[in-house]
Amino acid sequence: NAGVMQNPRHLVRRRGQEARLRCSPMKGHSHVYWYRQLPEEGLKFMVYLQKENIIDESGMPKERFSAEFPKEGPSILRIQQVVRGDSAAYFCASSPQRGRSEQYFGPGTRLTVT
Amino acid sequence: SQQGEEDPQALSIQEGENATMNCSYKTSINNLQWYRQNSGRGLVHLILIRSNEREKHSGRLRVTLDTSKKSSSLLITASRAADTASYFCATDSTQGGIFGTGTRLKVLA
Numbered sequence: 001n002a003g004v005m006q007n008p009r010h011l012v013r014r015r016g017q018e019a020r021l022r023c024s025p026m027k028g029h030s031h032v033y034w035y036r037q038l039p040e041e042g043l044k045f046m047v048y049l050q051k052e053n054i055i056d057e058s059g060m061p062k063e064r065f066s067a068e069f070p071k072e073g074p075s076i077l078r079i080q081q082v083v084r085g086d087s088a089a090y091f092c093a094s095s096p097q098r099g100r101s102e103q104y105f106g107p108g109t110r111l112t113v114t
Numbered sequence: 115s116q117q118g119e120e121d122p123q124a125l126s127i128q129e130g131e132n133a134t135m136n137c138s139y140k141t142s143i144n145n146l147q148w149y150r151q152n153s154g155r156g157l158v159h160l161i162l163i164r165s166n167e168r169e170k171h172s173g174r175l176r177v178t179l180d181t182s183k184k185s186s187s188l189l190i191t192a193s194r195a196a197d198t199a200s201y202f203c204a205t206d207s208t209q210g211g212i213f214g215t216g217t218r219l220k221v222l223a
Contacts, residue, residue, distance in 0.1 A: 004156075042202065042215035043157075091156055102147050103204075105157040 004029075004094050004106035005074075012112045019079040019086070021109045025094030032075045033103060034060075034067060037089045049075060082113045120203055120217040128222050133190040135217040137203030138183075144206050146179060148188050151200045151216065160188075160201075193221045 005024040013019050025032050030051050035043040045059040049069035060067065064082075069075040079086055089110050093103035121136045139146070145164045149157040163170045163179045163186065170177045176189040190197055200216040 006156075093157075102145075102159045102162045104159060105149070107156040 004092060004104050006090075006092050006106035006109050008109060009107060010110050010112070012114060013082050014114055015083055016081050019082050019111055019113075021077040021079075021090050021092075021111070022074040023077070023092030023094075023106060024074040025092075026096075026104055029094035029096050029104070031095045031097065032069050033093045033095075034075070034077050035091045035093065037091060037108075039088075043091060046077070079111075082111070084113050087111055087113045120201065120215065122217060123215065124218045124220070126220045126222065127193055129193060129195055131193055133193050133197070133219055133221070135188050135201055135219070137186045137188070139186075139203075139205050140184065141205075143181075146177075146186050147204045147206075148175075148177060148186075149202045149204060151202065153199070157202065190219075193219075195221050195223045197221050 004026055007022050011019055023032060032049045034046040036046055037043050047054060047060045047067045048056040049067060051069055052071050054067065057067070064080045066078045067075065075092065077090060089108045091105055091108045093105045095103045119138050125133055125135065127133050143165055145162050147162045148160045150160055151157045161170060161172045161175055161177050163177050165181055168179060174191045176191070177186060179186045186203060188201060198219060198221045200218050202216045
């Protein structure tokens, strides 16, 4: 059973470009969470999704950031018009159910904005 | 501030010694989890303790939970150099599990 997969592992974008980060949850998991980790800082929650639904996006910046988890395919975190401050590691986690189950994390995508 | 706050922020010990790190949280929980993050890598789930449990063991790990104080501790016994990592706690709060800044543990050989 493959773990949570994220791609790309490293992404370099120039200011103003778009970044698309993908997350494939573990098989059988229908809950996906996205986190951002700035250098030397902890993880900050961004958004929680179930299939085709955004459940909680309270941690997501109001502009330029969006997330989706379609019925088929991976979850996508999209950052439009990236700025240097978006440079961070973005982690995705999945769980089979909310609340009582642990989350399984992917290896992360390191975004560098030049 | 974060729901989960780890303490201390950094800890340096000799191989073979025990390492203890603490976590405090703010709201009521159903469970609390500890994760390890090696430098530049994703998080690895270590152990989950439910709110009706007071102590749990897994190998060299021992976790305690005090819901009255809203705190948990992670004890790593007989530490090894490979235990060098950052350790985070997380709860099943409404925001998908809130993480603090972690405790950076360094085990010296």
